[in-house]
Amino acid sequence: MFVATSQEGNKQVYPIAFRYDDSENNLSWEWFLDCLKGALGHIDELVFISDRHARIEAEISKVFSYATHTICYWHFAENIKNRFYRKDVAAIMDKAACVYTEFEYNRHMEELRNLHQNAYDYVIDAGPHKWKENGEGMFDRKEKEEERMGG
Known part of the structure:
Protein backbone atom coordinates (compact mmCIF):
# COMPACT_ATOMS: atom_id res chain seq x y z
CA MET A 1 0.00 0.00 0.00
CA PHE A 2 1.30 3.42 -0.96
CA VAL A 3 0.24 6.33 1.25
CA ALA A 4 0.97 10.06 1.15
CA THR A 5 -0.01 12.27 4.08
CA SER A 6 0.66 15.86 5.00
CA GLN A 7 1.19 17.68 8.26
CA GLU A 8 0.01 21.24 8.78
CA GLY A 9 1.70 23.82 10.96
CA ASN A 10 -0.54 22.87 13.88
CA LYS A 11 0.72 19.25 13.58
CA GLN A 12 -2.57 17.87 12.21
CA VAL A 13 -1.94 14.99 9.79
CA TYR A 14 -4.30 14.30 6.92
CA PRO A 15 -4.24 11.86 3.99
CA ILE A 16 -3.51 13.09 0.48
CA ALA A 17 -3.37 9.92 -1.62
CA PHE A 18 -3.19 6.15 -1.37
CA ARG A 19 -2.88 3.20 -3.72
CA TYR A 20 -3.09 -0.54 -3.30
CA ASP A 21 -0.61 -2.53 -5.38
CA ASP A 22 0.68 -6.08 -5.34
CA SER A 23 4.34 -5.00 -5.26
CA GLU A 24 6.53 -2.05 -4.35
CA ASN A 25 8.74 -1.83 -7.42
CA ASN A 26 10.25 1.18 -9.18
CA LEU A 27 7.44 1.37 -11.72
CA SER A 28 4.75 1.33 -9.01
CA TRP A 29 6.51 4.03 -7.00
CA GLU A 30 7.09 6.17 -10.07
CA TRP A 31 3.41 5.91 -11.09
CA PHE A 32 2.22 6.79 -7.58
CA LEU A 33 4.59 9.75 -7.30
CA ASP A 34 3.73 11.01 -10.79
CA CYS A 35 0.04 11.00 -9.83
CA LEU A 36 0.88 12.75 -6.56
CA LYS A 37 2.87 15.40 -8.41
CA GLY A 38 -0.05 15.91 -10.80
CA ALA A 39 -2.39 16.45 -7.86
CA LEU A 40 -0.07 18.68 -5.82
CA GLY A 41 1.77 20.62 -8.50
CA HIS A 42 5.05 22.27 -7.58
CA ILE A 43 5.45 23.05 -3.88
CA ASP A 44 8.50 24.98 -2.71
CA GLU A 45 10.26 23.42 0.26
CA LEU A 46 8.50 20.08 -0.22
CA VAL A 47 9.80 17.41 2.17
CA PHE A 48 9.27 13.67 1.97
CA ILE A 49 9.77 11.55 5.08
CA SER A 50 9.94 7.79 4.60
CA ASP A 51 11.79 4.72 5.75
CA ARG A 52 15.32 4.17 4.44
CA HIS A 53 14.26 2.17 1.39
CA ALA A 54 16.56 3.00 -1.55
CA ARG A 55 13.79 2.46 -4.12
CA ILE A 56 11.62 5.14 -2.53
CA GLU A 57 14.47 7.63 -2.35
CA ALA A 58 15.45 7.01 -5.99
CA GLU A 59 11.92 7.54 -7.28
CA ILE A 60 11.35 10.64 -5.15
CA SER A 61 14.58 12.11 -6.57
CA LYS A 62 13.44 11.31 -10.10
CA VAL A 63 9.88 12.65 -9.87
CA PHE A 64 10.36 15.46 -7.32
CA SER A 65 13.94 16.55 -8.08
CA TYR A 66 13.44 19.79 -6.10
CA ALA A 67 12.15 18.08 -2.93
CA THR A 68 14.07 17.14 0.19
CA HIS A 69 13.95 13.52 1.32
CA THR A 70 14.53 12.63 4.96
CA ILE A 71 14.37 9.42 6.95
CA CYS A 72 11.62 8.82 9.49
CA TYR A 73 13.51 8.55 12.77
CA TRP A 74 11.10 5.98 14.20
Missing part, protein backbone atom coordinates in the same frame (compact mmCIF):
# COMPACT_ATOMS: atom_id res chain seq x y z
CA HIS A 75 11.77 3.62 11.26
CA PHE A 76 15.49 4.35 11.45
CA ALA A 77 15.59 3.58 15.19
CA GLU A 78 13.68 0.32 14.61
CA ASN A 79 16.19 -0.65 11.91
CA ILE A 80 19.04 -0.01 14.36
CA LYS A 81 17.37 -2.11 17.07
CA ASN A 82 16.72 -4.98 14.65
CA ARG A 83 20.16 -4.82 13.06
CA PHE A 84 22.34 -4.55 16.16
CA TYR A 85 20.15 -6.06 18.92
CA ARG A 86 21.49 -3.55 21.44
CA LYS A 87 19.28 -1.39 23.65
CA ASP A 88 22.29 0.70 24.69
CA VAL A 89 22.98 1.59 21.04
CA ALA A 90 19.34 2.59 20.54
CA ALA A 91 19.39 4.69 23.71
CA ILE A 92 22.44 6.65 22.54
CA MET A 93 20.81 7.19 19.15
CA ASP A 94 17.69 8.58 20.81
CA LYS A 95 19.86 11.07 22.68
CA ALA A 96 21.81 12.06 19.56
CA ALA A 97 18.62 12.55 17.54
CA CYS A 98 17.13 15.07 19.96
CA VAL A 99 20.02 17.35 20.95
CA TYR A 100 20.20 20.94 19.77
CA THR A 101 23.88 21.69 19.97
CA GLU A 102 26.72 20.31 17.91
CA PHE A 103 28.73 19.70 21.08
CA GLU A 104 26.06 17.42 22.57
CA TYR A 105 25.55 15.63 19.25
CA ASN A 106 29.29 14.98 18.85
CA ARG A 107 29.49 13.73 22.44
CA HIS A 108 26.74 11.16 21.85
CA MET A 109 28.18 10.11 18.49
CA GLU A 110 31.61 9.59 20.06
CA GLU A 111 29.94 7.52 22.77
CA LEU A 112 28.29 5.43 20.05
CA ARG A 113 31.58 4.99 18.18
CA ASN A 114 33.31 3.80 21.36
CA LEU A 115 30.46 1.42 22.16
CA HIS A 116 29.82 -0.11 18.72
CA GLN A 117 31.85 0.91 15.63
CA ASN A 118 29.57 -0.90 13.16
CA ALA A 119 26.47 0.86 14.50
CA TYR A 120 28.31 4.18 14.29
CA ASP A 121 29.28 3.48 10.66
CA TYR A 122 25.67 2.55 9.81
CA VAL A 123 24.38 5.79 11.32
CA ILE A 124 26.97 7.96 9.57
CA ASP A 125 26.34 6.18 6.26
CA ALA A 126 22.62 7.01 6.54
CA GLY A 127 23.47 10.72 6.72
CA PRO A 128 22.67 12.35 10.08
CA HIS A 129 21.13 15.36 8.29
CA LYS A 130 18.47 12.92 6.99
CA TRP A 131 17.39 11.40 10.32
CA LYS A 132 18.20 13.96 12.97
CA GLU A 133 15.19 15.82 14.39
CA ASN A 134 16.44 19.25 13.38
CA GLY A 135 17.54 17.80 10.04
CA GLU A 136 18.85 19.90 7.20
CA GLY A 137 21.39 22.43 8.43
CA MET A 138 21.34 20.41 11.67
CA PHE A 139 22.46 23.02 14.18
CA ASP A 140 22.21 26.24 12.17
CA ARG A 141 18.73 27.21 13.40
CA LYS A 142 19.59 26.82 17.08
CA GLU A 143 22.91 28.66 16.67
CA LYS A 144 21.23 31.49 14.72
CA GLU A 145 18.52 31.74 17.38
CA GLU A 146 21.17 31.96 20.10
CA GLU A 147 22.98 34.68 18.14
CA ARG A 148 19.71 36.60 17.69
CA MET A 149 18.98 36.35 21.41
CA GLY A 150 22.49 37.57 22.23
CA GLY A 151 23.70 34.17 23.49
